[in-house]
Amino acid sequence: MLRLSRKSSWWAALGVILAIPEALAHSQGLTAGPPSGAPEAGVRMVAEGSITLDGRLDEPGWAHAPAIDLIQQDPHPGAPTPFRTEIRLLADGKHLYLGVTCVDPDPGRLSLHSLARDSDQTHDDHLTIVLDPFDSQRLGYVFQVNAGGDRTDGLISPASSLPNYDWDGIWNAKVRRTADGWVAEIEIDTQSLQFPHGVDRWRMNVQRYVPREQLSLQWAGITLDANIFDLSRMGTLTGVATLQQGHGLDVQPYVLLRQDSLRGNTAAQVGGDLQYNVTPSLAAILTVNPDFAEAEADTRQVNLTPYSLFYPEKRRFFSEGSNLFAFGAGLADNDTFLPFYSRRVGLVNGQPVRVDGGIKLLGTAGPWSIGMLNVETGRSSVSGPTNLFAGRLMYDVNQHLRLGTLLTRGDPTGQSRNQFAGVDAIWHTASFRGDKNLTLSGWAARSSDPLPGDHSGWGLHAEYPNDLWSGFASFNVFGDALDPALGFLPRPGTRQYDVYLDYRPRPTSPALNWVRQFFYQLEVLQVDDLHGVTQTRRIFTAPFNVDAQSGEHYEFDWIPEYEALTAPFEIAPGVTLPVG
Incomplete structure (x- = not known):
């Protein structure tokens, strides 16, 4: 098992920035x-x-x-x-x-x-x-x-x-x-x-x-x-060959002064970001003592479930190049599983933790796409300074097939030496049966930590997003000990099935000239534990769903849902729902 010290991982990140462009310089573009x-x-x-x-x-x-x-x-x-x-x-x-x-x-x-x-x-x-x-x-x-x-x-x-x-x-x-x-x-x-x-x-x-x-x-x-x-x-x-990226160096320093008039204290903080284009298609971004005060506030959400809510990344340093870290297909659309979730960095048990510095490598070289992040965080209420690393490498086999791998190391809480490794493949065409869209994908992953149980996970996804017929089917298995410490996995220890079918005819009859398009939809979502016991079932049906030519939308849905609690759940202070 590969283990990197905090110091060596920083040298590794810097080495990658210098070595990858040279190693891939002669790669042929796709x-x-x-x-x-x-x-x-x-x-x-x-x-x-x-x-x-x-x-x-x-x-x-x-x-x-x-x-x-x-x-x-x-x-x-x-x-x-x-x-x-x-x-x-x-x-x-x-x-x-x-x-x-x-x-x-x-x-x-x-x-x-x-x-x-x-x-x-x-x-x-x-x-x-x-x-x-x-x-x-x-x-x-x-x-x-x-x-x-x-x-x-x-x-x-x-x-x-x-x-x-x-x-x-x-x-x-x-x-x-x-x-x-x-x-x-x-x-x-x-x-x-x-x-x-x-x-x-x-x-x-x-x-x-x-x-x-x-x-x-x-x-x-x-x-x-x-x-x-x-x-x-x-x-x-x-005609874009003469476009330039400037000198390839962008420096954004800041000085922040804070004054407490009651205590008479004044504090200063200096930091900033530096971006350097290692090549025209590969950028290295360094941040020191970043200040996220200008980041957009989160949208308020109300959680009435026992499972964690997903909040999107708003901090610019982490959102830059975020598409290079995307994993699998369909997983991010409904927040089922994100093996790398940058919101874990700088937050422990709901409390902010200082980010001392970080470095990113983002870009492409021929058929390769690269995304790497190495961050040093300060002390938290439960641990000392922590080093966190995420690396993503993808290879375009041809115009349809992409293969990739994702590695993360580190635990924001500092309680473990968590490591995660995953591989994925995505195949897409816009010429299936002539001019139809079709996407097929799969993934497999494993985490390493001392917890007993199944540390693996895998999934398959197929999607047919077209006008008359549209649909998808996905099946994902998450081991009970699968623990991406830098990821988002709200329901480990489950098998999750999701099937969706949508028939959308556009009527041509004069009697229906007020209708633009009908939508007949059916979706079945089911979550079982690893023993086959159903925890969640949701059936969405839309027997009447119409877009009118005038812009109005008429819809009647029938959505039966089933939820079984495997442990008591405090839905509000003093209000606990029993098992069942």
Whole structure:
């Protein structure tokens, strides 16, 4: 069994940062190429500083910029629409610019619900830009802006069908309302992206959503089975070879002063972050005495179960590159199991613990993707200083198959020398039976600690996310002694089954012309202990579930649930539910 001291693990982390780029420098990139019929667009270079971000698109560069048009994707793929959308593309070496003109025949009916940063734009008129600079078809960036100028961004990984919106990139957008719609001028700073130097081809897709019409327009993937976050259905962006990441060094120091007027005490704290691009596609990030005061507060949750609640990571140092640590497929969508959960770092028994410093390595090299984290935490109420390590390595066998491994070492409580190792495989295609989506995945893992019992776990997942028929099936087994000390596993010692089926016809009968789409849904979730005794069963059915053409939604659900308590549960102070 491999055991690393705290000092040696720091040297190992630094050694990896220096050795991996050299070892993989001659790896050949995975160039799967765009799918047949994928659109292509070029970027026009302009002088730095020649674009003023004001939402007007009146600089000379915009008049000569290459333009692309979005095409209706839903509900009638390829059909003409009055919501014409034109996108022009520019770059100045340090920024990628998109000038988007969104025509609206009735701009007074634009839908806006929030102007706050990182708010949910699902029901707003908005644009979504997806970039895959490495043409990996696995990892990508998401940028969204609504008609009011609110910005949201995130990271895409193969482990989840939805982006992780807790990441914050360096970019800006200005939106201007016009008499015939709205205009967005978007500036993406290349310092917030990782991309291969000198490569003249990225993958990109753009979507516009009009909520009052439930209308989606896209640049690529013009089929009802397409999803804007599916990186295998992207267009090609050329002319990006001259984009740079600056000098590859970004330093963000801080000085924090605290004064207690009652006691007359004054304290100072100095720290900061340093990011260095070891290569254009591999970044090392160092933090010393990080201050997380600016991190977004958690959303309040009420827990009426005996199991732990999941809270997303909000701290920038830990959220940066979080898609590189995603494990398996489907596990993160319902918070079943995360073998690496960065919220464990800096928190012991619900109390914050000082993070003295940390170092991360994030990026890609050819078909390899790398994510490594080494952190030193201070003393807590139950232990002294603790070293924590997580490493993730993935290899793209081809355009469909990705293999990976995840290792963690350390226990935030300092009570054990916990180690965890897992492997996973994900296979995805967007051309099953012609143009259908299909994902298959599996994982296996084991933890090491002195507790008796089964320290292993494994699972299988299949997903068929398409328009007419959609569904998934997953089966996961978690040993009673499986203990990822740096992970999130609320229910060890269980077998978990989850099957979902959704039939979604779009009627063509004149009598049903008010209906956009029916949804007939069935999901069965069951959790058994390792002896086959059922602890939880939930059956979700939607015998009547309708989206109307006018935007209304009508739904009738029947959801019987069963829960068996294996131990007394105090649901509130002084209120304990008995076993049964």
